[in-house]
Amino acid sequence: MARVALVTGGTRGIGGAISRCLKDKGLSVAATYAGNDEAAAAFRHETGIPVFKWDVTDFEACERGVRQVESEIGPIDVLVNNAGITRDGFFHKMTKDQWSLVLDTNLHSLFNMTRPLIEGMRARAWGRVIVISSINGQKGQLGQVNYSSAKAGDIGFVKSLALESASKNITVxxxxxxxxxxxxxxxxxxxxxxxxxxxxxxxxxxxxxxxxAKAVAYLASEDASFVTGSTLTINGGQHMV
Known part of the structure; x- marks a missing residue:
């Protein structure tokens, strides 16, 4: 039976490419989206990938969504935390809403999405958690104190969860x-x-x-079973770490 992958923000842009690539690699893929019903319907029609609508900033919605995906498709083996937004502005002019919405969507969603899945992965002794962070979480960026903070937090999340999960054959x-x-x-x-x-x-x-997307597919595969707690940069040499 094919492994099941769930991609948040998985109907457009990088997320859409990830969903398509994982399906091409033989996984059963589900994609979430937040608000663009028309784009999601077009994506589903084009790819045949089932789509699910919920807000990744809402923990209860994530719990319900995960259970729905698992009841319809199967236990989720691969989680790609891709959903993200920007609300740019210089910090001395930034509003609380600009700060909170970006942190909730780009960082807190990692808890909301991963927590409902991690116990099942541990019980099955197999899992892949892949987080799409950003170059700006590594180097910072003018006008993106909120976004860079969230994306830097993503990397800390990955390193710590990788340590906790390695003994259960779960890579992060x-x-x-x-x-x-x-x-x-x-x-x-x-x-x-x-x-x-x-x-x-x-x-x-x-x-x-x-x-x-191809890098995600590698990290989701058996070939990457000894890769965990890593941060892969894909930036054309713009920032080397």
Missing amino acids: NAICPGYIATEMVQAIDPEVLKKRVLPQIPMGRLGLPDEV
């Missing part, structure tokens, strides 16, 4: 993408991309969602 890893050619990044003014973004990247181009 992070991926830190740089500038990836998603709708959000490609919406940046082309001149800004050309003059300010690309010169920061030694490889001279944006990354591709599929390049991140």
Whole structure:
């Protein structure tokens, strides 16, 4: 029987690429989304991947959603915590809502999604937890104190949970993408991309969602059974750690 993977924010952008790639690798995939019903319906129609709508900042909603996925598809073996948002602004002008919403979505959701699954993974003595962090959680970024704080917290979550879970054959890893050619990044003014973004990247181009997705597929596989507590950077050389 195919292993079951759940991808949060899994219908668009990097998340959509991850969902497709995992399905291509033979996993049974479920994708969550938060609000864009039209995009989710189109994704489901195009890929055949079932989609589920809930708010990853709501612990009870995550518990219910996980149980629904497991009842319809099977026990979840692979969790990809991908859902994330930005609410950028300089800290001295940042509102409490800008701070809280980003921390809730990008960091607290890791607890909300992983906690309902981890006991089952431990009982079955197999699991993969993969967190999509960010280059800005490693190096910081102007106007993103909230986002960078959350993404740095993601890395701490990964390292600690990896230590707790290793004896149960559960690996926990992070991926830190740089500038990836998603709708959000490609919406940046082309001149800004050309003059300010690309010169920061030694490889001279944006990354591709599929390049991140293939790394997720590796970490989700048996081939990565000895890789845990790691942070994989996918940024074209922009930031080396």
